[in-house]
Amino acid sequence: MSDTKLKIPRLLQAILVIIGIYLGFILVFDVVLGQLIPASLLTMYMFFVVAGVFMVFTFTEESAQELVAPIKSLVDDPGRKTVRNIVFVIVPLLAGAATYYKMLPSFDAPVELRTIHPAPPSSLKAFGKRYDLLSLENPYRKFEKEDPEKFEQLVREGGDVYIRNCQYCHGDKLDGKGPYAQGLNPVPLNFTDVGTIAQLQESFLFWRIATGGPGLPKEATPWISSMPVWQDFLSEEEIWKVILYLYDYTGYQPRSWEHE
Numbered sequence: 663m664s665d666t667k668l669k670i671p672r673l674l675q676a677i678l679v680i681i682g683i684y685l686g687f688i689l690v691f692d693v694v695l696g697q698l699i700p701a702s703l704l705t706m707y708m709f710f711v712v713a714g715v716f717m718v719f720t721f722t723e724e725s726a727q728e729l730v731a732p733i734k735s736l737v738d739d740p741g742r743k744t745v746r747n748i749v750f751v752i753v754p755l756l757a758g759a760a761t762y763y764k765m766l767p768s769f770d771a772p773v774e775l776r777t778i779h780p781a782p783p784s785s786l787k788a789f790g791k792r793y794d795l796l797s798l799e800n801p802y803r804k805f806e807k808e809d810p811e812k813f814e815q816l817v818r819e820g821g822d823v824y825i826r827n828c829q830y831c832h833g834d835k836l837d838g839k840g841p842y843a844q845g846l847n848p849v850p851l852n853f854t855d856v857g858t859i860a861q862l863q864e865s866f867l868f869w870r871i872a873t874g875g876p877g878l879p880k881e882a883t884p885w886i887s888s889m890p891v892w893q894d895f896l897s898e899e900e901i902w903k904v905i906l907y908l909y910d911y912t913g914y915q916p917r918s919w920e921h922e
């Protein structure tokens with residue numbers, strides 16, 4: 663009777679258990695914790711799982727023999743010559759192919775985790791002065807209500823500053839797609855995206871524009887932003903005007919303490 667019962671070979675059982683646990687880990691992380699399991703953690707878990715499964719499956723002499731029986735018969739059994747020859751050609755070929763594809767160079771830029779909007783310092787040194795970033799405001803913002811004509815003129819001057827200095831990277835549509843953008847990593851930011859200036863205060867922009875990539879704090883490493891240090895090339899007034907232009911063009915309002 664026992665011959666008619668479908669019996670899964672022990673080796674296959676062991677492999678199925680390992681695969682099941684492997685998928686289980688991925689599922690538990692995905693469904694229960696809502697995130698992907700880190701590859702290094704999965705490797706570590708699976709090392710213990712494989713070791714544990716083989717300990718259980720080789721607990722007695724017979725079970726150990728049963729486990730290796732399919733492998734032994736494949737290697738020894740004269741009747742399985744053809745299968746053996748096929749396996750012994752295919753396995754090295756697969757290993758060779760896997761190694762070959764691993765060695766192919768990848769042209770993707772390395773993944774780097776950057777803090778896009780690091781916390782600004784509380785005060786900023788630029789133009790030989792010290793600015794308190796908490797109270798720093800755009801001196802021209804008030805003209806938006808007080809003198810719209812003058813404000814428009816300031817925005818226009820800001821646009822001039824932008825086209826002369828910024829569009830090479832940030833693009834003439836402020837979308838981060840300037841002619842130099844392709845070669846840069848991190849990429850120049852797209853100001854029309856809600857994730858950039860729309861979330862920021864003008865003082866934050868002043869800090870970032872005046873001190874550029876080199877002004878980024880430590881947590882913004884890797885420290886490879888190509889954003890120039892504009893205090894070396896522009897005046898304080900030009901920076902405030904270009905900020906007006908960025909908001910005017912994109913239609914966003916700068917964040918301010920009052921609106922929050």
Ligand code: HEC
Nearest residue numbers: 827828831848849850851858859867870875887888889904
């Ligand atoms: C050489 C290319 C380049 C030029 C020219 C350039 N930028 Fe940038 N800029 C970058 C890159 C790259 C980033 C993104 C990395 C970073 O945050 O430093 C950036 C980021 C910024 C940010 C930060 C925005 C945010 O959401 O945190 C502001 C503001 C900015 N640039 C304004 C300007 C202004 C204004 C000019 C012109 C006066 C300018 N940039 C010119 C490359 C450039």
